[in-house]
Amino acid sequence: MKSYNNKNWKAFRDEVIRLDGGACAVCGRTLADGVILQVHHKQYLQGFKPWEYPSELCETLCKGCHASEHGKIPPKFGWEHIGYDDLGDLTGTCECCGNNIRYVFLVQHEKWGAMEVGEVCCDNLTSTQAASGLMESRRRYARRLKTFIGSIRWKIAASGIHHLVQDKVHIEIVPQNNEFKLRVNNKMGKMMFKTILDAKIKSFELIESGELGDYVKRQNQKYRDYIDKSRFY
Ligand SMILES: [Zn+2]
Numbered sequence: 605m606k607s608y609n610n611k612n613w614k615a616f617r618d619e620v621i622r623l624d625g626g627a628c629a630v631c632g633r634t635l636a637d638g639v640i641l642q643v644h645h646k647q648y649l650q651g652f653k654p655w656e657y658p659s660e661l662c663e664t665l666c667k668g669c670h671a672s673e674h675g676k677i678p679p680k681f682g683w684e685h686i687g688y689d690d691l692g693d694l695t696g697t698c699e700c701c702g703n704n705i706r707y708v709f710l711v712q713h714e715k716w717g718a719m720e721v722g723e724v725c726c727d728n729l730t731s732t733q734a735a736s737g738l739m740e741s742r743r744r745y746a747r748r749l750k751t752f753i754g755s756i757r758w759k760i761a762a763s764g765i766h767h768l769v770q771d772k773v774h775i776e777i778v779p780q781n782n783e784f785k786l787r788v789n790n791k792m793g794k795m796m797f798k799t800i801l802d803a804k805i806k807s808f809e810l811i812e813s814g815e816l817g818d819y820v821k822r823q824n825q826k827y828r829d830y831i832d833k834s835r836f837y
Pocket residue numbers: 628629630631632633665666667668669670
């Protein structure tokens with residue numbers, strides 16, 4: 605499952621709210637009054653992402669005024685999932701049920717506009733498992749990471765180097781000036797890591813993203829090219 609990023613939407617929304625002076629365009633209340641500010645799209649533009657609208661087609665409304673602007677509560681069906689973000693902690697609010705949320709899903713509806721909701725509301729509104737599927741794959745990723753970090757395949761050499769062999773690739777975490785570097789098949793990387801854990805997490809990301817495999821393929825190709833050349837001369 606592809607994971608999205610809400611950065612564009614957040615930047616756009618913040619800009620609209622800023623242009624409106626940080627207040628609801630109808631009742632004038634602000635965050636300081638304890639309201640949730642939302643961005644309302646005054647008309648629907650087919651094929652536009654919520655952040656691609658000209659800002660003059662948008663206005664800041666508090667949650668209450670936004671609901672009455674649309675006549676009532678948001679439609680229950682027909683939503684499309686278009687974005688995802690991890691806030692790092694429970695600082696988000698589901699615009700559908702009001703729950704505090706950490707994982708934010710951006711959904712849009714042709715008769716309403718965009719709304720940030722939690723996992724359960726996203727699944728319900730889109731009649732899909734887009735959100736729960738994404739969360740499940742995140743949980744599986746976290747479990748694999750934990751297994752990798754704690755793996756007994758990691759050995760510690762007398763030199764203090766932590767190392768393991770993964771898919772015939774030799775990964776070493778080499779201490780250097782109180783920090784650590786990654787060495788892959790005897791080639792030292794440039795990145796510095798504060799802790800061994802950071803270095804292990806990075807190795808895992810490189811393995812999972814396929815970058816490590818690609819890197820080794822390139823190294824092997826370089827070596828083959830070198831052999832071919834030396835044969836030619
Ligand atoms: Zn208002």
